[in-house]
Amino acid sequence: MEKFYIASSFRNIDAVRYVTSKLVGSGYIHTYDWTTSEKVKDSLTLEDLKTIGENEKKAVMESDFIVVLLPGGKGTHIELGIAIGQGKRIFLYSPDRDIDNVETTSTFYHLPEVKKCYGTLDDLLKEISG
Structure with a gap:
């Protein structure tokens, strides 16, 4: 099955976790869950x-x-930018059309x-599963 990564910010953590759970539940492989760093984000060091x-x-x-x-x-x-440079497929989600x-x-x-x-997270998931 295909592997995926989700790029976003901590302010979208619930959405990231929702999309991750749905994709993993559909058999996709998540390459890294950065949301686990949330609990320590205020006390991170440069080494972290x-x-x-x-x-x-x-x-x-x-x-x-x-x-x-x-x-x-x-x-x-x-x-x-890394994904573009590596020629990865990219799904860019915006709940509205601000990106246009x-x-x-x-x-x-x-x-x-x-x-x-655009639209809901479920619309995004339908687009991904094609």
Whole structure:
């Protein structure tokens, strides 16, 4: 079965966990669960951040596709960049159409390898399972 990684921010942790559980329940393999770092995020050291970064980079590299749940922060966009550079399939999720606003969007959201998804998380999951 295919391997996946989810890039997002801590503010979307419930959505990340929901999508992860649904994909794993459908037989997909999750390459890394960064949400387990949540409980210590306020007391992380630079060494902790290095380890997490290494784990996240490896997870993106090992995945067949990544899911990007917006809004995201710096890390989310770095992971998106790694995935683009590695030629991964990318599902970019926005609950609204903000990513199509020319004044605030990123050029990288509109590359051909990026599949833009809107609506509910269940709509996203249908798009992934195709």
